Amino acid sequence: MAKPRTTPQVIRSTAEFAAHVGLSRSTVSRALNGHPGLKQKTIDRVQAALDATGFRPNAHAVNLRGRRAAMVGVCMEDFRNPTAVAKVSLLQQRLREQGLTTLIEVLAPGSSRQTLGHLLSLRVGAVVFIGHFDPSELAAQIDELTRHSTPHLVIDDPGPGGANSVSLDRVRAMELVIEHLVAQGHRSFGLLGISGAFQTVTDRLTGVDRALRAAGLDPAVAAVSLDSLHVRRDHFEYGSLLARSFLAQRRRPTAYLAVNDDTAVGALLEFQAAGLRVPEDLSLFGFNNQNLCLMTRPKLSSVDQNIEDTIDVSVKTLLAKIGSVVTRRITTHRVAPHLVLRGTTGPAPGNAGR
Amino acid sequence: MAKPRTTPQVIRSTAEFAAHVGLSRSTVSRALNGHPGLKQKTIDRVQAALDATGFRPNAHAVNLRGRRAAMVGVCMEDFRNPTAVAKVSLLQQRLREQGLTTLIEVLAPGSSRQTLGHLLSLRVGAVVFIGHFDPSELAAQIDELTRHSTPHLVIDDPGPGGANSVSLDRVRAMELVIEHLVAQGHRSFGLLGISGAFQTVTDRLTGVDRALRAAGLDPAVAAVSLDSLHVRRDHFEYGSLLARSFLAQRRRPTAYLAVNDDTAVGALLEFQAAGLRVPEDLSLFGFNNQNLCLMTRPKLSSVDQNIEDTIDVSVKTLLAKIGSVVTRRITTHRVAPHLVLRGTTGPAPGNAGR
DNA sequence: CTGAAAGCGCTTACAG
DNA sequence: CTGAAAGCGCTTACAG
Numbered sequence: 001m002a003k004p005r006t007t008p009q010v011i012r013s014t015a016e017f018a019a020h021v022g023l024s025r026s027t028v029s030r031a032l033n034g035h036p037g038l039k040q041k042t043i044d045r046v047q048a049a050l051d052a053t054g055f056r057p058n059a060h061a062v063n064l065r066g067r068r069a070a071m072v073g074v075c076m077e078d079f080r081n082p083t084a085v086a087k088v089s090l091l092q093q094r095l096r097e098q099g100l101t102t103l104i105e106v107l108a109p110g111s112s113r114q115t116l117g118h119l120l121s122l123r124v125g126a127v128v129f130i131g132h133f134d135p136s137e138l139a140a141q142i143d144e145l146t147r148h149s150t151p152h153l154v155i156d157d158p159g160p161g162g163a164n165s166v167s168l169d170r171v172r173a174m175e176l177v178i179e180h181l182v183a184q185g186h187r188s189f190g191l192l193g194i195s196g197a198f199q200t201v202t203d204r205l206t207g208v209d210r211a212l213r214a215a216g217l218d219p220a221v222a223a224v225s226l227d228s229l230h231v232r233r234d235h236f237e238y239g240s241l242l243a244r245s246f247l248a249q250r251r252r253p254t255a256y257l258a259v260n261d262d263t264a265v266g267a268l269l270e271f272q273a274a275g276l277r278v279p280e281d282l283s284l285f286g287f288n289n290q291n292l293c294l295m296t297r298p299k300l301s302s303v304d305q306n307i308e309d310t311i312d313v314s315v316k317t318l319l320a321k322i323g324s325v326v327t328r329r330i331t332t333h334r335v336a337p338h339l340v341l342r343g344t345t346g347p348a349p350g351n352a353g354r
Numbered sequence: 355m356a357k358p359r360t361t362p363q364v365i366r367s368t369a370e371f372a373a374h375v376g377l378s379r380s381t382v383s384r385a386l387n388g389h390p391g392l393k394q395k396t397i398d399r400v401q402a403a404l405d406a407t408g409f410r411p412n413a414h415a416v417n418l419r420g421r422r423a424a425m426v427g428v429c430m431e432d433f434r435n436p437t438a439v440a441k442v443s444l445l446q447q448r449l450r451e452q453g454l455t456t457l458i459e460v461l462a463p464g465s466s467r468q469t470l471g472h473l474l475s476l477r478v479g480a481v482v483f484i485g486h487f488d489p490s491e492l493a494a495q496i497d498e499l500t501r502h503s504t505p506h507l508v509i510d511d512p513g514p515g516g517a518n519s520v521s522l523d524r525v526r527a528m529e530l531v532i533e534h535l536v537a538q539g540h541r542s543f544g545l546l547g548i549s550g551a552f553q554t555v556t557d558r559l560t561g562v563d564r565a566l567r568a569a570g571l572d573p574a575v576a577a578v579s580l581d582s583l584h585v586r587r588d589h590f591e592y593g594s595l596l597a598r599s600f601l602a603q604r605r606r607p608t609a610y611l612a613v614n615d616d617t618a619v620g621a622l623l624e625f626q627a628a629g630l631r632v633p634e635d636l637s638l639f640g641f642n643n644q645n646l647c648l649m650t651r652p653k654l655s656s657v658d659q660n661i662e663d664t665i666d667v668s669v670k671t672l673l674a675k676i677g678s679v680v681t682r683r684i685t686t687h688r689v690a691p692h693l694v695l696r697g698t699t700g701p702a703p704g705n706a707g708r
Numbered sequence: 709c710t711g712a713a714a715g716c717g718c719t720t721a722c723a724g
Numbered sequence: 725c726t727g728a729a730a731g732c733g734c735t736t737a738c739a740g
Contacts, residue, residue: 010501013717024727029719037725054498059475060414061717064732079443082436089433092460101472104458106446118455121413144408147364236649265649273651295590295619295649297627367733378711383735391709415733418716 011055021049070100073119075107077131083288084131090311116141125322126151132198135160151321155314158199164331166314173303173337174207177285182215185348186255192242193259195227224253239266247274254348261286279346289340298343310335365409375403424454427473429461431485437642438485444665479676480505486552489514505675509668512553518685520668527657527691528561531639536569539702540609546596547613549581578607593620601628608702615640633700643694652697664689
């Protein structure tokens with residue numbers, strides 16, 4: 001539409017393209033790859049023909065001949081996790097700025113080996129894992145990658161023992177939350193959905209534990225979890241169910257920490273439906289600081305993951321690993337979280353504040 | 355961990371692999387590709403060695419030699435649109451079941467040509483567009499694809515004139531919504547965020563128009579839009595701003611139709627903050643039927659896109675187009691929406707119901 | 709039923 | 725500064 005096409009014929013190989021321009025294949029290849037020592041006139045001629053014909057060198061041939069593919073495979077647990085999606089999104093953007101292509105795959109529980117095999121067959125430069133995976137399965141995947149001399153990186157889950165990772169410091173996150181709430185006079189804490197075998201969960205429990213002890217409180221008394229009473233199908237619904245169970249208790253915690261924002265919102269609505277005022281009667285913290293936090297009344301206080309930092313460090317790590325020799329030497333990086341205080345947190349009931 | 359590795363050495367080519375098994379490269383290739391006429395014993399031997407060594411034939415060499423790549427490129431506008439993400443997610447799953455790999459890329463406004471070029475250089479079998487794109491830019495992309503004999507499909511946007519598409523019937527969607535509300539006694543309708551040059555918007559306006567006329571109402575009077583009063587940065591915030599403007603009007607519509615769920619939630623909270631009761635004082639419809647609809651009080655009525663249907667049809671269309679000759683003949687398919695009635699819709703004020 | 713040979717579309721020494 | 729030739733790792737006629 002913009003300009004009339006001068007050469008509508010389709011060119012399928014450098015051979016055809018070279019003939020069309022009137023140069024040898026090698027010269028064209030050199031021009032295409034920006035090698036030094038070509039006449040400017042030659043370069044211009046190739047560039048013009050490139051624009052006119054829309055010719056694209058076959059990436060498979062390029063990859064076959066030369067270096068490793070400038071591709072990074074990304075394995076996701078699920079597309080339904082908004083935080084994970086935000087991470088891939090930013091990762092792909094940053095990697096593209098570095099000239100790297102991202103190959104995004106959902107690692108379905110049954111076909112994970114097949115998916116990894118596909119990435120390996122494409123000879124990707126590295127494989128990134130984003131989300132929560134079964135630790136032993138993940139360990140097996142990483143082992144296979146290492147055997148194939150392909151570097152890996154686990155984002156936001158410290159993963160099994162021998163994995164390179166960049167992850168949010170969830171121990172610190174929970175310390176920050178508890179410290180803040182203790183300063184507001186809270187002494188008893190309800191845990192919403194913070195249970196399970198994942199490291200991302202056990203780290204949080206460690207953080208809660210440490211902060212409580214540091215405040216002179218006994219974790220066995222001050223932290224209450226009713227997770228075992230319900231089955232988690234949907235985070236939001238699980239939050240509702242847990243809140244209902246807490247409502248049925250004689251003595252209730254004054255502050256609640258949810259595993260994520262959806263769970264927190266489920267609990268918030270349930271508490272409010274029971275006539276409790278937030279934050280006057282109780283305080284509530286989400287996790288992830290999604291947009292959803294702005295859609296409740298009052299707005300939800302939450303923990304921000306600092307995704308930008310996570311991805312920046314991840315990209316640096318990947319670039320260092322791609323092309324260098326794969327060793328068994330492990331790289332670990334922790335990203336600092338920060339609290340976002342909104343309307344669901346305040347002084348403990350009957351307490352004027354710190 | 356599961357079994358001790360019998361052959362920890364890494365094999366990088368069929369040549370090495372064939373030598374390892376003690377067969378010729380051709381035989382190995384045939385076994386790998388399931389060609390008929392091999393001894394079962396040979397097949398088993400190859401399979402066993404495959405498992406033991408973890409060898410993966412180089413996909414680039416395979417693609418270079420043989421047929422078109424069994425890959426489908428997917429261009430997304432953004433990863434922040436949950437409905438679009440749900441579509442890719444399901445699409446990737448379904449295509450994988452057909453043995454096709456999905457290559458997901460975000461089509462950044464500036465670098466869209468480069469991204470498309472990358473997909474073309476990988477010789478993908480087809481390119482799918484999901485989301486909202488600038489019509490003229492999209493037309494240019496599709497034109498380039500056609501020049502390269504690569505089939506395309508636009509999902510959920512009828513797209514520019516000459517595009518293959520599978521999209522929600524938004525005309526029908528709005529007809530259903532208006533018909534339902536008219537039956538409930540509503541005669542005046544506020545439009546929230548339904549404006550702009552995209553076909554997905556103009557289709558909705560067509561539907562509103564038709565349904566109002568069919569009900570004997572004058573669209574110029576019965577449908578009110580205040581979109582022009584504000585700038586849309588964030589859907590949720592835009593919903594709040596629009597609601598505030600409607601609140602400032604002397605005579606207000608009794609029913610509101612939002613462009614999506616986020617916008618609806620923004621408006622809902624604003625209306626409620628002003629002391630209006632939903633659905634007693636006004637009715638409100640979202641669009642997309644996201645999980646978010648369950649997180650408001652009352653729960654949000656919305657229009658469901660029938661994503662499963664959309665993707666099923668899309669996959670069928672793609673399979674038909676991949677491998678067959680690319681023509682200028684256009685395929686169009688519309689998917690029927692359905693209403694999900696929840697708590698935000700009811701009889702018009704002062705009206706006992708239908 | 710299996711092997712030797714050509715060729716897919718590139719890049720990169722190696723000559724000129 | 726540019727061209728002829730080898731080779732990346734596969735598959736597929738073509739012989740045996």
